[in-house]
Amino acid sequence: MVEYHAQLDRVFGSLSDATRRDILRRVARREMSVGEIASSYDISLAAVSKHLAVLEKARLVTKRREGKLQVVGLAPAALSDAAKHLERTRAIWESRLDRLEKYLEKQP
Amino acid sequence: MTADTENRLTIVRVLGAPREKVWRALREPEALAQWWGLPDGAAMPTCTIDFRVGGALHCRILHDGAEIWFKWIYREIVEGEWLVMEQHFSDAAGRELDSAARPVSTITLRLEDMDGKTKLTVTQAGMASGVHPVEAYKQGWSESLGRLAESLAHP
Numbered sequence: 001m002v003e004y005h006a007q008l009d010r011v012f013g014s015l016s017d018a019t020r021r022d023i024l025r026r027v028a029r030r031e032m033s034v035g036e037i038a039s040s041y042d043i044s045l046a047a048v049s050k051h052l053a054v055l056e057k058a059r060l061v062t063k064r065r066e067g068k069l070q071v072v073g074l075a076p077a078a079l080s081d082a083a084k085h086l087e088r089t090r091a092i093w094e095s096r097l098d099r100l101e102k103y104l105e106k107q108p
Numbered sequence: 109m110t111a112d113t114e115n116r117l118t119i120v121r122v123l124g125a126p127r128e129k130v131w132r133a134l135r136e137p138e139a140l141a142q143w144w145g146l147p148d149g150a151a152m153p154t155c156t157i158d159f160r161v162g163g164a165l166h167c168r169i170l171h172d173g174a175e176i177w178f179k180w181i182y183r184e185i186v187e188g189e190w191l192v193m194e195q196h197f198s199d200a201a202g203r204e205l206d207s208a209a210r211p212v213s214t215i216t217l218r219l220e221d222m223d224g225k226t227k228l229t230v231t232q233a234g235m236a237s238g239v240h241p242v243e244a245y246k247q248g249w250s251e252s253l254g255r256l257a258e259s260l261a262h263p
Contacts, residue, residue, distance in 0.1 A: 009207065012211065089117055089213075089232055090117055090119065093117070093119050093230055093232070094119065096143055096144060096145070097119065097121045097123075097143075097228070097230070099142060099143035099145075100121075100123065100130075100133060100143040100228075101121070101123055101124070102143075103133060103139060103142040103143045104123055104124065104125040104129060104130065104133060105124070107125070107129065107133075
């Protein structure tokens with residue numbers, strides 16, 4: 001459980017940064033090399049690498065080597081954990097509203 | 109139900125009761141104890157309520173033997189029509205335990221008359237603040253349940 005929360009903190013922490021969210025959107029569409037990602041931003045390759053390291057640690061992206069290139073892709077599993085939060089919230093509300101309906105029926 | 113690109117969840121329900129009656133169910137502790145809380149076998153919450161802007165609904169929820177505290181701070185109240193609350197994970201003393209994994213979210217409840225019935229629109233925003241849409245994420249909406257129950261049960 002502690003590890004699960006630490007992992008969630010990493011996911012949400014990673015997503016709190018606009019550049020990282022943008023990187024995530026790009027690699028969600030297709031795999032990209034590190035150089036290609038870096039060329040999209042006005043920041044240094046080192047800074048991009050740092051962002052990628054944060055995303056990788058949060059298990060939001062995966063890196064693999066393809067010849068000379070480091071290729072970055074989306075790791076969908078971590079995101080679906082975050083999505084499950086929302087889905088779970090929906091379930092909480094549906095069940096709350098079911099109970100509210102029952103409660104109102106019982107009231108004179 | 110929709111989950112839009114800003115992580116706002118919207119749920120609309122038409123309730124077979126007049127608006128004043130639904131409003132009372134939103135603000136009276138005995139009523140809230142009957143329906144507020146979590147699903148899946150969680151016991152109904154024990155709450156204290158200070159129903160005014162800046163006041164809070166502070167609830168203890170028991171789930172699988174674990175004690176969970178939430179605090180909903182009232183941010184806007186328009187009598188009979190409109191309620192905005194800020195949801196915090198909390199402790200027994202009412203301290204807020206905000207963190208990236210326990211984000212603050214905003215709940216809005218809106219009541220409208222509908223031929224003697226009441227249309228209740230619930231939105232909850234900010235569950236995962238800052239998360240922007242990516243295709244994989246959108247697909248994730250349709251996947252289900254999972255671990256929030258655990259994270260709620262063992263905060």
